[in-house]
Amino acid sequence: MERQFCLEGKTPFGVRLPARSLISLAVPHPLDNPTMDRVLEPELMDDQEQAQAYARADFSEENQYFIDEFCRRFPDFLSGHVVDLGCGPADIPIRLVRARPDCTVTGIDASLPMIQLGEAAIAVAQLHNRVQLRCEPIQQICLPEPAGAVISNSLLHHLPDPMDFWTAIKQVAKPAAPVLIMDLIRPESTTAAQTIVDQYAHHTPDILRRDFYNSLLAAFTLEEMSVQLAASGLGHFVVTQPDDRHWIAAGHLAE
Numbered sequence: 001m002e003r004q005f006c007l008e009g010k011t012p013f014g015v016r017l018p019a020r021s022l023i024s025l026a027v028p029h030p031l032d033n034p035t036m037d038r039v040l041e042p043e044l045m046d047d048q049e050q051a052q053a054y055a056r057a058d059f060s061e062e063n064q065y066f067i068d069e070f071c072r073r074f075p076d077f078l079s080g081h082v083v084d085l086g087c088g089p090a091d092i093p094i095r096l097v098r099a100r101p102d103c104t105v106t107g108i109d110a111s112l113p114m115i116q117l118g119e120a121a122i123a124v125a126q127l128h129n130r131v132q133l134r135c136e137p138i139q140q141i142c143l144p145e146p147a148g149a150v151i152s153n154s155l156l157h158h159l160p161d162p163m164d165f166w167t168a169i170k171q172v173a174k175p176a177a178p179v180l181i182m183d184l185i186r187p188e189s190t191t192a193a194q195t196i197v198d199q200y201a202h203h204t205p206d207i208l209r210r211d212f213y214n215s216l217l218a219a220f221t222l223e224e225m226s227v228q229l230a231a232s233g234l235g236h237f238v239v240t241q242p243d244d245r246h247w248i249a250a251g252h253l254a255e
């Protein structure tokens with residue numbers, strides 16, 4: 001069985017690939033090449049020290065790449081209301097409203113410490129009029145109006161039931177809304193996960209290295225995520241792999 005993924009030419013986080021080439025990844029039969037089972041991590045990042053470490057970490061390259069991808073893939077979405085599922089300390093909502101001056105963002109996160117850190121960042125950026133945060137689980141969102149677009153970075157792997165995520169996306173947004181999702185890919189083994197942590201997070205505090213490792217083990221494979229998309233009626237989304245540890249899914253909801 002083969003699945004085609006579009007690998008982008010210059011990858012954002014250090015891996016170089018041929019320019020915008022479509023490649024075929026052979027998806028092995030599970031018995032031929034056993035992939036490590038998913039290991040759940042705590043759903044919420046609601047420990048104060050953990051949230052602070054995450055908010056202090058430098059995700060600027062990754063987060064700006066996510067915003068650039070949103071603008072590149074949806075160049076006509078210049079104004080409107082965007083929902084960010086699992087917004088954490090709100091760096092992505094802040095970057096998005098700066099990149100799209102006629103957009104507003106509602107960030108949703110069920111961790112109170114994350115929301116408080118996000119509110120502080122929004123205050124420093126003086127963007128309270130354009131970025132609002134809500135402390136609630138995505139499984140229970142009830143917005144006054146459906147959003148014009150949905151974004152989410154690094155939330156899906158936190159959820160015990162991934163279908164909660166795809167259901168929420170369809171619930172919060174208008175028909176035909178643009179959607180951009182990015183998350184981690186689960187490596188084939190704990191050794192491979194540790195190698196990724198050592199390679200990309202060798203300079204970060206232990207608490208972040210622990211969370212990164214746990215997140216890699218909790219993440220989905222490309223194949224699992226593609227099955228989820230199909231089961232959600234989102235099988236038309238384009239799935240790309242920008243580097244050795246992330247996937248991106250992008251598309252429009254049905255009309």
Ligand SMILES: C[S@@+](CC[C@H](N)C(=O)[O-])C[C@H]1O[C@@H](n2cnc3c(N)ncnc32)[C@H](O)[C@@H]1O
Nearest residue numbers: 044045086087088109110111137138153154158
């Ligand atoms: C790894 S962080 C990503 C934060 C942000 N999107 C970013 O890219 O920096 C995942 C966030 O999802 C939140 N989260 C996990 N499960 C959630 C749920 N069911 N509803 C809302 N937020 C959730 C966690 O509290 C955490 O802040």
